[in-house]
Amino acid sequence: MIVDINFENLSELFQKRNLDSNKGDYGTVGIIGGSNGMLGSILLAGRAALKLGVGKVLIGFAYNESPISVDFMQPELMINTATYWLKSQIKVNTWVIGCGLGQSIFSQKLINEILILKRKSTIVLDADALNILASKNFSKSKLNCANNTVVLTPHPAEAARLLGCSTQEIQNNRLDAVRLLSKNFKAWIVLKGKNTLVCSPDDKTIFRNTTGNPGLASSGTGDVLAGMIGSLISQKLCLKQAILGAVWLHGKASDELSLENIGPIGLTANEIADCARKIRNKITYN
Numbered sequence: 001m002i003v004d005i006n007f008e009n010l011s012e013l014f015q016k017r018n019l020d021s022n023k024g025d026y027g028t029v030g031i032i033g034g035s036n037g038m039l040g041s042i043l044l045a046g047r048a049a050l051k052l053g054v055g056k057v058l059i060g061f062a063y064n065e066s067p068i069s070v071d072f073m074q075p076e077l078m079i080n081t082a083t084y085w086l087k088s089q090i091k092v093n094t095w096v097i098g099c100g101l102g103q104s105i106f107s108q109k110l111i112n113e114i115l116i117l118k119r120k121s122t123i124v125l126d127a128d129a130l131n132i133l134a135s136k137n138f139s140k141s142k143l144n145c146a147n148n149t150v151v152l153t154p155h156p157a158e159a160a161r162l163l164g165c166s167t168q169e170i171q172n173n174r175l176d177a178v179r180l181l182s183k184n185f186k187a188w189i190v191l192k193g194k195n196t197l198v199c200s201p202d203d204k205t206i207f208r209n210t211t212g213n214p215g216l217a218s219s220g221t222g223d224v225l226a227g228m229i230g231s232l233i234s235q236k237l238c239l240k241q242a243i244l245g246a247v248w249l250h251g252k253a254s255d256e257l258s259l260e261n262i263g264p265i266g267l268t269a270n271e272i273a274d275c276a277r278k279i280r281n282k283i284t285y286n
Helices: 039-051 082-087 105-117 128-134 140-144 156-163 167-172 174-185 221-234 239-259 269-285
Strands: 002-004 028-033 056-061 078-081 094-099 122-125 149-152 188-191 197-199 206-208
Touching: 028 039, 028 082, 028 221, 039 056, 039 094, 039 221, 039 269, 056 082, 078 082, 082 105, 094 105, 094 128, 094 221, 105 122, 105 128, 105 140, 122 128, 122 221, 128 156, 140 174, 149 174, 156 167, 156 174, 167 174, 174 188, 174 197, 174 206, 188 239, 197 239, 221 239, 221 269, 239 269
Parallel strands: 002 206, 028 056, 028 094, 056 078, 094 122, 122 149, 149 188
Antiparallel strands: 188 197, 197 206
């Protein structure tokens, strides 16, 4: 069965916040990535997570020493190395791994550490984490060895690598592809593209997103989506509403910006996060 995502069914996404609340009530997301030459990816994900309402965002760079100590555009982000945060006693609700991670041996070791050390965690794997997962050196059994809940967010080419087929084969039958990915990896799958599809490992329903436009075909928009998904999961929305809500908001933001002639041509990832925040607040409080 295929069901279109409808914002009217995303009640948890649009709940008003308790007046007597603190940042601890809205969770912590840890984002791992940003290897050499790709620092922007992890910062985009972190900024998006913050703007979607999570209490704290930890940025863990895939370096032995952090290349920066502060993001001057978003100084609220807590920045250090991935290794530092993995050893920290801070409770992290959701880990987002892969934004600009690279595919080095060091990056592969980081994924293994997180999957094994962070038992019973919710883990979102995006970008280079998916490419590592698709490599011959990685065993799929590691994904669930610690009872982790896993979300994979491939675009069509990444999905093709995960299934060992061509991108065209994925595009020719996206429904079968998202089902097979979910079954093979025992994970939630967000198959990005026109009418993004979402499938859970234990539900026969496939959800289809009808928001979004070609403005999303630009650098960094996938990192923003990964950050948004991690943010909403960390805010303790049920997993389905968090994933569907992030996908819907991501596309809806591009639609709203295009109505203002800020896109689809030249739309940037940072603008998506800003607009998604505006939409969530407008629906919640108006």
